[in-house]
Amino acid sequence: MDFDLSWIVLGLPLAFALGWLASRLDLRQLRQDSRRAPKAYFKGLNYLLNEQQDQAIDAFIEAVQNDPDTTELHFALGNLFRRRGEYNRAVRVHEHLLARGDLSRSDRERAQHALALDFLKAGLLDRAEDALRRLEGTPFEAQARMALLAIYERSRDWPQASDIAQRMQSAQQGDFSTRQAHYLCEQALEQITQGHPEAAQSLLQQAVSTAPQAARARIELARLLQRQGQAAQALTLLHELAQAAPAALPLAAGLLVEAARASQQIPPTHALLVQHYQNMPALDLLEAIVSLETTAKQPDARTWYLRHLEHEPSLVAATRWLTQEPLEQPPLQPQVLRALEHASKPLTRYRCAACGFEARQHFWQCPGCQSWDSYPARRVEEL
Numbered sequence: 001m002d003f004d005l006s007w008i009v010l011g012l013p014l015a016f017a018l019g020w021l022a023s024r025l026d027l028r029q030l031r032q033d034s035r036r037a038p039k040a041y042f043k044g045l046n047y048l049l050n051e052q053q054d055q056a057i058d059a060f061i062e063a064v065q066n067d068p069d070t071t072e073l074h075f076a077l078g079n080l081f082r083r084r085g086e087y088n089r090a091v092r093v094h095e096h097l098l099a100r101g102d103l104s105r106s107d108r109e110r111a112q113h114a115l116a117l118d119f120l121k122a123g124l125l126d127r128a129e130d131a132l133r134r135l136e137g138t139p140f141e142a143q144a145r146m147a148l149l150a151i152y153e154r155s156r157d158w159p160q161a162s163d164i165a166q167r168m169q170s171a172q173q174g175d176f177s178t179r180q181a182h183y184l185c186e187q188a189l190e191q192i193t194q195g196h197p198e199a200a201q202s203l204l205q206q207a208v209s210t211a212p213q214a215a216r217a218r219i220e221l222a223r224l225l226q227r228q229g230q231a232a233q234a235l236t237l238l239h240e241l242a243q244a245a246p247a248a249l250p251l252a253a254g255l256l257v258e259a260a261r262a263s264q265q266i267p268p269t270h271a272l273l274v275q276h277y278q279n280m281p282a283l284d285l286l287e288a289i290v291s292l293e294t295t296a297k298q299p300d301a302r303t304w305y306l307r308h309l310e311h312e313p314s315l316v317a318a319t320r321w322l323t324q325e326p327l328e329q330p331p332l333q334p335q336v337l338r339a340l341e342h343a344s345k346p347l348t349r350y351r352c353a354a355c356g357f358e359a360r361q362h363f364w365q366c367p368g369c370q371s372w373d374s375y376p377a378r379r380v381e382e383l
Contacts, residue, residue, distance in 0.1 A: 188207070
């Protein structure tokens with residue numbers, strides 16, 4: 001059978017024409033698809049940059065509907081819902097991502113982290129805890145542990161918080177020894193409230209060993225020993241505090257005076273206070289020195305206020321000095337003293353260095369921002 005070459009001559013142009021037509025159709029469809037999805041996506045970005053979150057959400061929803069397989073759009077949409085406080089919608093977006101079987105491992109871990117943040121922002125701590133624990137062994141592990149730490153601190157679950165802190169320190173994710181000492185102190189205070197001083201003392205001694213440089217454990221242990229009538233041991237502990245954390249000594253000045261009186265060791269304690277006051281003048285140290293000299297019946301005890309005023313302009317010290325100093329017009333003395341006390345009272349507060357929250361008492365953990373050791377051991381007037 002003879003093969004007719006004319007068919008080849010006719011078929012080649014036809015095949016070329018059909019291939020060209022098919023490629024043009026595919027390119028046109030690709031261009032239409034690529035134009036439709038990015039148009040909504042970039043429109044959403046434009047709204048987002050202009051802080052028009054409502055319009056941005058609508059644009060991203062449209063983009064997701066056009067291309068439901070795009071994970072980045074889902075993440076952007078979920079983050080927008082969370083920022084707006086629509087936590088239920090954010091949860092649904094991220095749960096939908098986790099339910100997909102074709103999701104890569106990195107995107108699945110990212111969606112799990114986003115879901116945990118949704119629960120945290122919504123205040124659903126139990127669900128947040130479960131979601132965060134599933135991030136162990138992922139790139140989000142350190143962030144998840146910090147969030148778990150915050151949850152346990154907020155719920156005052158100190159054993160769980162201590163466990164997380166220990167794991168983070170073992171993984172070299174930071175030094176948590178001081179925070180662990182705080183957890184032990186919190187548990188000790190709970191034991192004291194429940195009437196178990198022996199257990200509290202054991203916890204406080206463990207806290208001192210955990211963070212020797214931290215001040216709180218020694219102060220709390222000295223206070224406990226003082227209540228139990230062991231003034232000499234309490235005084236020894238406070239002398240150790242003066243060496244280990246001298247900046248925190250003003251917080252223990254009143255307790256130091258009580259222990260010195262009870263153990264009849266006023267002269268060495270007075271010498272210690274004067275030494276530290278000379279290195280770092282502080283109102284609480286000043287009050288403790290005046291108190292000890294008054295106990296020893298020294299007539300010039302109150303002149304310490306004048307010495308302080310020579311170096312530090314202090315309304316608090318001036319008010320304390322004028323309290324027992326007769327004025328030229330005695331009938332006006334009560335009114336003047338009341339005015340001075342009213343003006344100086346806010347200056348005796350403590351202020352958080354992290355958020356500025358002020359309080360009449362010193363806090364180891366700020367009740368405003370929950371930061372640890374953010375309150376300096378000095379009054380507002382001294383800052």
